[in-house]
Amino acid sequence: MKDMNIKIKLIPIFFGIFSLLIIACNNQTEEEQCEKKEVEASAINPNGDSELALLMRKMYNDADSIKKLITNNEGNITKEYIIELERIHTAIPTDPDVKTPEFEAYTKLMIEEANALFSNETNRAEGFNNLVNRCVECHQSFCPGPIKKIRKLTIN
Numbered sequence: 014m015k016d017m018n019i020k021i022k023l024i025p026i027f028f029g030i031f032s033l034l035i036i037a038c039n040n041q042t043e044e045e046q047c048e049k050k051e052v053e054a055s056a057i058n059p060n061g062d063s064e065l066a067l068l069m070r071k072m073y074n075d076a077d078s079i080k081k082l083i084t085n086n087e088g089n090i091t092k093e094y095i096i097e098l099e100r101i102h103t104a105i106p107t108d109p110d111v112k113t114p115e116f117e118a119y120t121k122l123m124i125e126e127a128n129a130l131f132s133n134e135t136n137r138a139e140g141f142n143n144l145v146n147r148c149v150e151c152h153q154s155f156c157p158g159p160i161k162k163i164r165k166l167t168i169n
């Protein structure tokens with residue numbers, strides 16, 4: 014009888030440990046997937062990537078050009094770039110599960126930040142860095158792999 018009690022008490026503990034293990038594994042595979050994608054992108058096989066991944070890559074490269082324009086005082090974010098960001102709403106991702114209300118909210122916040130930068134004439138470097146932070150915020154929830162690379166866009 015005493016033995017039974019101990020077993021029953023241990024059940025929730027085992028369950029807890031088991032859940033933690035599952036969460037840990039899930040996080041890891043998610044991160045690996047995104048990191049693996051990043052390596053592939055710069056290496057051999059650019060085909061077979063999702064519409065969203067291709068869009069993100071273009072967003073990154075164009076953001077790098079905008080960074081140079083702002084740093085050299087030669088220009089700012091363009092309407093074309095903002096239209097590009099709006100395509101996130103419809104672009105098909107590798108993992109269809111990412112398209113959650115939270116994802117939509119992050120997209121909206123980033124587009125608002127981009128519009129703020131568009132009308133910012135006093136401190137574009139700061140506006141641009143705010144935009145980069147919006148990229149990072151969504152990536153923290155959905156695709157941590159490229160964060161280090163994205164942070165490099167920051168204007169010092």
Ligand code: HEC
Binds near residue numbers: 101105107119162
């Ligand atoms: C609303 C969420 C969200 C925002 C905002 C966001 N991303 Fe992403 N990003 C993702 C997701 C999800 C993926 C994975 C895409 C896939 O595999 O389909 C991704 C992938 C990437 C990749 C890897 C693409 C590849 O080669 O596979 C880069 C680089 C990237 N994003 C850069 C950016 C930059 C730069 C910004 C800001 C201008 C940004 N992201 C904003 C969610 C977001």
